[in-house]
Amino acid sequence: MLIEKELMSPGINLVQHQNPEVPGLMFLRGSLNLVLGHLQDRNNPQIPIRAETATVKEIHSVLYRERSDKAGLSDVRPSCEEMLDICRQIMDWSPRTAHPHFVSQIYSRADLYGIGAEVIVAALNNNVHVFQLSPALTVIEKVTVEYLSDVFGFGAVGGAGYAEGAFVPGGSLGNLHALYVALHKFNPALREDGLPVNGKQLVAFCGEGAHYSIEKAAMALGIGRSNMRKVPTDTDGRMRVDLLEAAIIESVAHGETPFCVCATAGTTVLCAFDQLVPISEVVRRYGLWLHVDAAWGGAAAFSPRHEHLLNGLDQADSLTFSAHKMLGAPIQCVAFLVHARHPGLLQRAMSLDAPYLYQNSTGNRNAEPDLSRMTLQCGRRGDALKLWLMREALGDAGLSRRIDDCVAWAEGFRSEIQLRESKGSGFILYKCSFSTVCFWYVPRAMLPVRVMDLEHGTADWNVVDEIPDKVRNEMIESNDCMLVSYGSTTGLPRFFRLGLSSAPGTQAQCSSSIEIILNHIENIAERVFAVR
Secondary structure, three states: OHHHHHHHOOOOOOOOOOOOHHHHHHHHHHHHHHHHHHHHOOOOOOOOOOOOOOOHHHHHHHHOOOOOOOOOOOOOOOOHHHHHHHHHHHHHHOOOOOOOOEEOOOOOOOOHHHHHHHHHHHHHOOOOOOHHHOHHHHHHHHHHHHHHHHHOOOOOHHHOOOOEEEEEOOHHHHHHHHHHHHHHHHOOOHHHHOOOEOOEOEEEEEEOOOOHHHHHHHHHOOOOHHHEEEEOEOOOOOEOHHHHHHHHHHHHHOOOEEEEEEEEEOOOOOOOEOOHHHHHHHHHHOOOEEEEEOOOHHHHHHOOOOHHHHOOHHHOOEEEEEOOOOOOOOOOOEEEEEOOOOOOHHHHHHOOOOOOOOOOOOOOOOOOOOHHHHOOOOOOOOOHHHHHHHHHHHHHHHHHHHHHHHHHHHHHHHHHHHHHHHOOOOEEEEEEEOOEEEEEEOOHHHOOOOHHHHHOOOOOHHHHHHHHHHHHHHHHHOOOOOEEEEEOOOOOOOEEEEEOOOOOOOHHHHHHHHHHHHHHHHHHHHHHOOOO
C-alpha cells in the first residue's frame, strides 16, 4: 500500500526517489497501458500492419545511446516517460501480428488469456526446473502434458498412464529432443560413449517437405546433415511411403544403421499430412523410432471435424506440438511428448545428477517432479500456463471452434480463388490443405495460363516466379495494411501461401477479409508488372 500511495503522488523525482522500487513500478504501469492500447486496435482492419517502417540504421540510431564512461557511473539515465516513448516506438516498428490481414506466417494473434498468463509468468519469475522453486507451475505443466497425451492418443494401451513430456523453447528444440531420445532408445550407451555406433553410420529419414529444424537437429547431434535422408514426396507434398521403405532397405544394404523416421503432420509450405498409418507399419517392420513433427497440423486433433487428418498419430513414439500456432498461445508454447509405451525413457535419456540443484528432501522424485530432468534445459519458463489458462477459459469446445473457424476461412479463400479463376482472372489455385491456401496470381498480359502450363514450363516461368516476392516487398515498403508470404516447391515458380491461424471474426468479416486480401494482391501485381 505504501508503494501504491507513492505512485499516486504528483511530482515525484523518479530517479532520485528514496524507494528504488517506485521508478520501476511506474514504468511497469505505463508499459501495461501501452500493451492494452496496442491490443485495443487488434481487430481493426483499417490500420496498417505497422505504424512506421524503418531501416536497421534508423532503428539503431534511436535505440543506441552513447555511454559517458565504461563503468556507467555518470550516465544520464532516461526518465520514465522517455523510456515509455522508446517502447512505444519499438511497438510502432513491429508488425501487428493480431491484425486481421496478417497472414504472413503460420502464427498470428496471441490469445488474450495467454497474454495474461505471460505477464504472470514474467512477474513470478519462477524457474520451472525443480518442484520446490515452482510448485504450482510444475503441477500445471504435468497436468497439461497429461491433457495433450489424451488429445493426441499418446496414453498407454487401455488408458493406463500418460505420455512423458515437457514444454520446450520452440518446435525446433522439440525436434532436437526427438532425435536425441530416438538415439538413446537405439543405444543407451550413447549417453556415455557418444558416436559412432559399432563403426556404422547412423541414418534418419524425413520427407522433402519436412521443416529445416530436422536437418539442424541432425547437424547438432553429430549425425550429419547428409545423413538425414530426404524422401521424395507425392503431388500433395506427402512423404512417399514406398520410397521411404526403399531408402531404408538401401541404407541397410550399404552397411548403415537407420534408427529414426521423422514424419510431418502439416508441412510448413503446403500443410501436407504424411500418411502415418502406412509409415508406422514400415517403421515397425524395421524397428525404427517414429517421430511426428505436428507443430502446425497437430491442431487438427482439437477438432472432431478434422482429427482424421492425424490418423495413425497414436502409433508414433514422439511428437512436437506448437500451441502458439493455430491455437493462438503467445510465442512460445511448445510441447514435446514421448508415448506412454516408453515409460521412463524420456527421463532416463535426459537426466543427470546435480546435487546443487536436485535436493528433494523426501527422496521420492515421483512425489515432487523436477521437470528439468525431462529436457536438455536447466532454466525453464512456465510456458504451459498459457495453454492451461486458455483451455480453462475457452473449454475444449472453444479450442475446437478456433480450429474449425480457421479451416472454414481457408475454404472461403479456396472457393473465391476458384471462382475468380473460372471467370478468367489471374488467380490460379495450387493447393488448399487444412488451413493453408497456395495460389498464383498471373498478370493479365500473360493470360491465359493454367496450372499445367506452370508445371510443364510452357508459361513465362521466370516472371511468375518474381511476382510473390515483388508484391510482398511492395507491401513492406509501402507500410501496407496487410502482409502475406510465399512458398516454393521443386520445379514450380513461387506462389502466394496463406497460412491462416486466426480467423478474423464472423463469417461476414472473414468474407470481407478474403475480398480485401485478394483484391490487394491483384492490384499490386498489376501495378508492379504493368510495364515489362
